[in-house]
Amino acid sequence: MYKKIIRPILFKFNPETAHRITIFSLKILRYIPFGKKILEDLFTYDRPGLKRNILDLEFRNPIGIAAGLDKNAECFDILSHMGLGFIEVGTVTPLGQSGNPKPRLFRLIKDKALINRMGFNNEGARHVVRNIKKLRKGCAKGVVIGGNVGKNTATDNFNAPEDYLKAFSALYNYVDYFTVNVSCPNVTNLCGLQNKDGVFAILEKLTSFRAEMSIRKPIFLKISSDLGIQQIETMVDVVKESGIDGMVAVNTTTTREGLLTPETVIENIGRGGLSGAPLTERSIAVVKHICEYSQNAFPVIGVGGIMKVEDAQRMLDAGASLVQIYSGYIYNGPSFPKKICKAIE
Numbered sequence: 052m053y054k055k056i057i058r059p060i061l062f063k064f065n066p067e068t069a070h071r072i073t074i075f076s077l078k079i080l081r082y083i084p085f086g087k088k089i090l091e092d093l094f095t096y097d098r099p100g101l102k103r104n105i106l107d108l109e110f111r112n113p114i115g116i117a118a119g120l121d122k123n124a125e126c127f128d129i130l131s132h133m134g135l136g137f138i139e140v141g142t143v144t145p146l147g148q149s150g151n152p153k154p155r156l157f158r159l160i161k162d163k164a165l166i167n168r169m170g171f172n173n174e175g176a177r178h179v180v181r182n183i184k185k186l187r188k189g190c191a192k193g194v195v196i197g198g199n200v201g202k203n204t205a206t207d208n209f210n211a212p213e214d215y216l217k218a219f220s221a222l223y224n225y226v227d228y229f230t231v232n233v234s235c236p237n238v239t240n241l242c243g244l245q246n247k248d249g250v251f252a253i254l255e256k257l258t259s260f261r262a263e264m265s266i267r268k269p270i271f272l273k274i275s276s277d278l279g280i281q282q283i284e285t286m287v288d289v290v291k292e293s294g295i296d297g298m299v300a301v302n303t304t305t306t307r308e309g310l311l312t313p314e315t316v317i318e319n320i321g322r323g324g325l326s327g328a329p330l331t332e333r334s335i336a337v338v339k340h341i342c343e344y345s346q347n348a349f350p351v352i353g354v355g356g357i358m359k360v361e362d363a364q365r366m367l368d369a370g371a372s373l374v375q376i377y378s379g380y381i382y383n384g385p386s387f388p389k390k391i392c393k394a395i396e
């Protein structure tokens with residue numbers, strides 16, 4: 052149904068409009084009698100063997116939605132009834148910002164990929180907290196909600212730790228875990244924070260804040276897919292030394308190798324982060340290396356190019372404790388998590 056009817060309709064619109072239509076449709080489902088029950092019946096595959104306990108959080112299953120799909124926490128309550136084990140909202144910045152000029156999201160259909168340069172468009176931490184407070188009670192049981200935090204584009208890297216702390220502290224009481232995003236290629240100079248000192252300065256602020264709180268919420272560091280081996284190992288060392296809890300690997304890539312889409316089309320699109328099928332091998336290799344190098348010292352959330360059920364299985368085999376999907380959800384539709392769950396049970 053999705054691939055034959057819904058996707059062809061959605062793909063007639065430009066990708067960002069299609070995204071808005073999807074979010075709007077999900078929000079409408081909130082008002083349909085038995086809407087959530089119908090979604091549970093259609094898309095959920097609950098089995099005891101799929102449950103995961105990671106860092107004292109109970110996940111219904113290990114398949115989640117990656118950051119960027121529900122940036123403003125508008126529809127995570129509905130998504131939670133659609134067979135997912137967790138949903139990461141954001142990236143949330145302290146103040147709302149409009150992001151980069153449009154167009155900024157593109158489909159590469161031949162490559163089963165997307166290119167985006169959204170640039171942290173979001174309504175800001177206060178607005179997102181308001182949404183979470185309102186919608187959280189409508190969430191399915193056993194579905195974990197993560198908050199992905201970042202800095203405002205106007206904030207320079209020197210003042211970045213303060214921004215991360217503002218978003219983190221605003222969300223602290225309302226989400227179950229955090230992801231610190233220093234790896235988005237679409238915010239000027241953000242990846243410049245992805246070095247030992249840059250990341251430490253941010254994490255130190257967050258762990259100090261957390262130490263004062265009565266509940267300890269897990270913190271993950273999300274890294275780029277474009278890091279070399281040495282840089283990945285530095286990030287693993289930082290995770291261990293800073294006392295945070297895990298890693299999310301990986302964010303989109305700025306590389307454009309081996310694509311089937313004609314070069315002229317790619318050139319016309321311009322800069323942005325590539326996601327989807329071209330990322331599969333890289334993301335699995337990065338997760339495998341993190342798990343080997345760290346000797347499984349902490350949980351890793353594997354993300355990037357999970358387009359087939361086998362990709363999810365390979366990501367888990369590489370050592371990921373949990374798997375996130377984004378482009379795979381756009382191309383495969385809402386039954387994708389259920390298909391993965393059935394296969395990995």
Ligand SMILES: Cc1cc2nc3c(=O)[nH]c(=O)nc-3n(C[C@H](O)[C@H](O)[C@H](O)COP(=O)(O)O)c2cc1C
Binds near residue numbers: 119357376
């Ligand atoms: C349109 C779009 C927006 C995204 N926005 C964010 C974001 O705000 N924060 C973030 O950490 N990752 C963001 N991502 C990256 C995804 O979370 C994920 O890491 C990446 O897309 C690779 O997974 P995939 O191949 O399954 O799409 C975005 C991806 C896309 C396609």
